[in-house]
Amino acid sequence: MDDSRATSEETKQAWQILTSTGAYREGHFQFDKTGYHYDKFFQLPLAYQYTKNARILSVTLSRMIRRSGILARFQEGKTFTIVTPSDVGIPIAFWAGEVLDADRILWMPKFEGERTFHQFVELSDQDQVMIVTDIMFSGEQVKNAYDKIKSTGASVVLITSIVDRRKEVHEYDGVLVMPLLKVNSERHSPEECPMCEEGIELTKVQLG
């Protein structure tokens, strides 16, 4: 199910947390935003509500990043900045910032329906950024953050998350994409959904 850079022990522990808290569910789900039907659903706040889980998941993610050697690309004298474009990304960013010794942590609240930086927050070509989020679904949220960061002159060194539902994606615009867990999810249009055909009960879910 997984081809991440985490060790099998780390992967097992992370999946155990997501499963036992209901942050990961299998079944038959309809997402409000897309209308498509899926066989898997993630709601990471269910795992992150528990301090111990938040620590384990974030520290494990950070260790995996450290092991990968990517941190060598963050240059001495520049600012190591973590940016998260999601709400659940905030605790992940702070835990990771502590473990990886980041200089700054920025998050992007929603203003008038769009994720952007707080007023007066400044990024520049002195910032080297790691983008962190809880789950990469279509990747649109991360792409939006990436564009906003790049427009300031800052560089992006790494894109990471707890879960990436896009198993085939390994980089974006030349930047390494390195999640803790990767999972393939089946997606069906309501008209051609085998789970509907089987009569499996449909659960409607919301995406933030």
Ligand SMILES: [Zn+2]
């Ligand atoms: Zn269906």
